Amino acid sequence: MATLAAVLATTHHPFYLKATTAPVEEQIPQAAEWKRKVEAYRETLTRAAPDILVMVGADHFHQFFLDNYPTFLIGKAPRYDATFYNEEREFGLPKYVLEGHEDLSRFMHQGLLDRGFDFSFSHELKIDHSIICPIITTRPQADLPVVPIYTNIFAPPLPSPRRFWDLGRAIREVIDAYPSDQRIAAVGSGHLSLELGGPRQFGEHGPDPEFDLQAIEWLSTGNIEAILENVTHESMTKAGNATHGFMDLILMMGIAGPQKAAYVDSLDLYHTREAYLTWYPEEGRA
Numbered sequence: 223m224a225t226l227a228a229v230l231a232t233t234h235h236p237f238y239l240k241a242t243t244a245p246v247e248e249q250i251p252q253a254a255e256w257k258r259k260v261e262a263y264r265e266t267l268t269r270a271a272p273d274i275l276v277m278v279g280a281d282h283f284h285q286f287f288l289d290n291y292p293t294f295l296i297g298k299a300p301r302y303d304a305t306f307y308n309e310e311r312e313f314g315l316p317k318y319v320l321e322g323h324e325d326l327s328r329f330m331h332q333g334l335l336d337r338g339f340d341f342s343f344s345h346e347l348k349i350d351h352s353i354i355c356p357i358i359t360t361r362p363q364a365d366l367p368v369v370p371i372y373t374n375i376f377a378p379p380l381p382s383p384r385r386f387w388d389l390g391r392a393i394r395e396v397i398d399a400y401p402s403d404q405r406i407a408a409v410g411s412g413h414l415s416l417e418l419g420g421p422r423q424f425g426e427h428g429p430d431p432e433f434d435l436q437a438i439e440w441l442s443t444g445n446i447e448a449i450l451e452n453v454t455h456e457s458m459t460k461a462g463n464a465t466h467g468f469m470d471l472i473l474m475m476g477i478a479g480p481q482k483a484a485y486v487d488s489l490d491l492y493h494t495r496e497a498y499l500t501w502y503p504e505e506g507r508a
Contacts, residue, residue, distance in 0.1 A: 224400040227407050228270035229501040231441060231474035232263070234279070234355035234411035235494065240314035252491055259489050259498065260359045266485045266500035267360045270407050274323050275361065275368045276330070276393065278410030278470055279352030280375045284309075291377040292342035294389065296334070297349075297370040298327040304349035304357075315354060323367035326400060330369055333396035339389060347372075356411045373473065375412070375466040383453050386469040387446055390476015394503075397477075410474040413467030414438070414495050420463050424493050430461035434495040438488055441471060441499055444480040471497075478503055 241250055242257040284306045286292065304318040334341050349370055357364050371393075374380060381389075397406050414437055415430035422429035440449050449472060458465040478501035485500040 224397055224402045225405045226394065226397050226477070226503045227272050227405040228267060229474055229478040229503065230267055230356070230360060230407065230409045231471045231497070231499045232356055232359065232409070232411050233413060233494070233496045234352050235491070235496055236309065236313040236315065236351045236355055238355065239358055250492070252489065256489055256491070256496070259487055259496075263485070263487060263498040263500070264360050267407060267409065270502065271405060272366060272407035273404040274326055274406045275366050276326075276371065276397070276406060276408040277353045277356065277368050278371045278373065278408065278473060279350070279356075280412070280467060280470060281372050282350055282352065283376065284350045285348055286372075288377060291374055292372070293374045293381055294339060295342040295344060295347075295372045296327060296331050297322060297347040298324060298331065298343050299345050299347055300324055302347055302349050302368065302370065304354050306348070306350055309351050309354075313351065315351060315358075318349075318354060318357065318364055320349065320357070320364060321367040323369050326406070327369045329400055330393070330396050333399065334389075334392055337392040337395065339392055352411050356409050360409055373470055375469055380455060380466060381469070382455075383469055383472055384450055386473040387450070387476040390473040391479075393473075394477045394479065408474065408477045410470050410477075412470030413464060414497055415461040416464040416467065416494055417462040418464040422462060426492060427490055428462065428494045430465070431490075431495070433461040433465070434488075434497075437468060437471075438486065438497055438499075441475050441497075442483040442486040444475065444478070444482055446472075446475065446480055
């Protein structure tokens, strides 16, 4: 059977690349520290020596819109074009072509259907920055095949936090059952408290620093009971109008299981807190 070599849960700040490669005199004050933290985090994936990446993210109204917004979707293509025009223009993100892993996508899709998750699928999926930013930060050489999974964190009605946890556990079961000797890493990105287009968008910190620190503690200790007791759609909206991306981090903890993270780090930027967590299920046996 396949080995789940690592699970990474991270935020996906689209300006990381631009902020850390600009001329030094144009960089934000946190740029050097940000780069050091990301490069240290990258080593947590390198250490796992994966053969395949299962990538979890959320489309930002690039490919999906209100005429057809799937709750959960899996890509089943042999390769994926990445980066939309506005992401190139606004964030300075390069274009990518990522190789797919059709066999694991097929096996994953069937396995999730068997476990009660009615996924949409796409053979022509184009990937946006929720997956490309983690590629840039954790695997910039983009040399591994990917299985992309997209979740709806934007267009109500949204799945519950428990549904994201349950999906993570189901993905773990499917990976464990995959008949292969390959090493699989799951890399997913979301948000802590976040405000987009609202009055708290450009504060000195994220819109709810208290939530951010509590959320990192819950994730790092595997405390799903506290998350499900305290995190609701209403509480996430109170923390910031785009905080629902936290559910993708819950999903990643679901893949890892209720165990302590092996690696935890964060960075307080001028309007958000970045978070970096890694679990090694081989060691924790969750």
